[in-house]
Amino acid sequence: QVQLTESGGGLVKAGGSLRVSCAASGRTSSSYAMGWFRQAPEKEREFVAAVSLRGTGTYYADSVKGRFTISKDGAGNTVYLQMNNLKPEDTAVYYCATSLRPLGWKTQNVYDYWGQGTQVTVSS
Numbered sequence: 001q002v003q004l005t006e007s008g009g010g011l012v013k014a015g016g017s018l019r020v021s022c023a024a025s026g027r028t029s030s031s032y033a034m035g036w037f038r039q040a041p042e043k044e045r046e047f048v049a050a051v052s053l054r055g056t057g058t059y060y061a062d063s064v065k066g067r068f069t070i071s072k073d074g075a076g077n078t079v080y081l082q083m084n085n086l087k088p089e090d091t092a093v094y095y096c097a098t099s100l101r102p103l104g105w106k107t108q109n110v111y112d113y114w115g116q117g118t119q120v121t122v123s124s
Helices: none
Strands: 002-007 010-013 018-026 033-039 046-052 058-060 068-072 078-083 092-099 111-114 118-123
Touching: 002 092, 002 111, 018 033, 018 092, 018 118, 033 078, 046 068, 046 078, 058 068, 078 092
Parallel strands: 010 118
Antiparallel strands: 002 018, 018 078, 033 046, 033 092, 046 058, 068 078, 092 111, 092 118
16 A cells, blocks of 8 residues: 655745645555646546656656656655646646556556645636
8 A cells, every 4th residue: 555645735826836745655665656637626637747766757748848847756755746837727636646557657547546635726
């Protein structure tokens, strides 16, 4: 079992920055990747970014490329999502997740454990 805890959400004005974190505990050695997803009101949950825990690969949704950066600490137990130039359409609950699969990290179905989510609100 892996437990994931997000933190760092909040309210920010458009154009501002925010960093959310995801701390993993438990049997983290089996994980291949950690990802961030988000769900806005009345919308489906969508992929935001992912990072390989066994390499250096990072992956982003087109909507956040150039604005968001995903990173991990040395042990890979904490993953960060630095969000710059935030827009009102980035408002959502942000979830981190970890995958025990070696591929397909842009797809939420390959993730095995999920955090409870943290709210990010961007005002115009």
